[in-house]
Amino acid sequence: MDEIGLLEPFDRMLADLFSSATLRQIGRGELDPEIWITLESSGFLDALVCEESGGANLSFATVLPLFLALGRRAVPLPVGETILARALLAQAGSDYRLGPIVLGVPSLILPGAEHANFVLTEDSRGVKLQRLDGVETVGASRDPLSRKEPAIGMEEGRVTKTAPAAAVLYAALIVGASEAVLEMCVDYSLQRTQFGKPIARQQVLQQNLALASEHVVAARMACETAVRHSSWPSPLAAASAKLIASRAAPVVAGIAHGLHGAIGISGEHDLNLLIRRIHASRLAGGAENYWAGLIGREILADPRSTLDLVREEMFS
The missing domain is CATH 1.10.540.10 (Acyl-CoA dehydrogenase/oxidase, N-terminal domain)
Incomplete structure (x- = not known):
């Protein structure tokens, strides 16, 4: 399919x-x-x-x-x-x-x-x-x-793929929610008028939305790269995806709330439903510092040059 x-x-x-x-x-x-x-x-x-x-x-x-x-x-x-x-x-x-x-x-x-x-x-x-x-x-x-309860359903050590998969999952959740937030921001900026014209015409708003879009596109590309060439995400590619997506989260949230103003944090507005999921996914499975540290340790421990390491991770 x-x-x-x-x-x-x-x-x-x-x-x-x-x-x-x-x-x-x-x-x-x-x-x-x-x-x-x-x-x-x-x-x-x-x-x-x-x-x-x-x-x-x-x-x-x-x-x-x-x-x-x-x-x-x-x-x-x-x-x-x-x-x-x-x-x-x-x-x-x-x-x-x-x-x-x-x-x-x-x-x-x-x-x-x-x-x-x-x-x-x-x-x-x-x-x-x-x-x-x-x-x-x-x-x-x-x-x-x-709570220290005994493991059930599997032997200890049988599965070793949880962390990379979770990292890509949470990165994708951030990206999906962020894309919905950006669509909401564009719609609102076209509907909301100030001084007789839509606020979408304001250059500073356009620049902010462009900045948020850049972060989201980069995070989406990182997610796609992490799963493109292997059946399961590798630790380094997954770490990159989660790091980039987590860094995008506060940028998107800040710009969205700045655009919507007080209405965006009200319980009746759907923006807060998406922003809460973005922040929860940012914290889940390791935030920025955790994955940045993992990437740094992997690069320092690998005998290859950084260029060769990145090239092989992305295209092999």
Whole structure:
């Protein structure tokens, strides 16, 4: 199936399931169980699962547009995380149909964890699947690492691909939400008038939107590059995508709120739904300093020149 044939029904489903009113209900803790049942029955959650395990066996590059769509629709549930977790569990020969799953690493927030049953974690000892039952929730995050429960469903160390995949996922969520924010900004600037003409004609506003667009396009290209030449994102390419996307997040948010003014932070305006997802995805899976440090250590430890390293990462 091509990307368009996959994306269109997926995006229609998200539009039906996650209206602005529904997003606000979920934010108040009022999640309709039928939403996850619909997602489960759609088959999209098994997009990356191999055919032998009953999945679609699609490539990461083919599924990337789905992650972008999740960002554009400001989906607060761990849909992308569950898609990745199911693929990793299936590769390990474990049962993967376990309901909503989030991906976590120490000291980072877990967006959507209040709606999840399990968390797939990774540390120096390996990867574990932990239950989230009874873990206290603060806002959009949980801290499952404060509870030392035994791993279930897989042997420790069987999966080693969680962090790069999560980095690309969260980068894509930032990009998708940022693209929706930019569209909202353009529409608002054309409708809002000042001194008898649309504010879109103001040069400073045009420059700010151009700056935000540059950041978002760069982040999207980084996501696409990270999955273009391999079946799974490499650590360095994933780190670059997450770093670039996370750096774009405050630029987009600041320009959007500056343009909309006070109305943009009101609970009735949809802008805040997208901005909250942008900031949550920025913090999830490691923020800028974490990934910048990883890139620096990789470059210093590699005997190749920086040019050769980047060239081989991008084109090999």
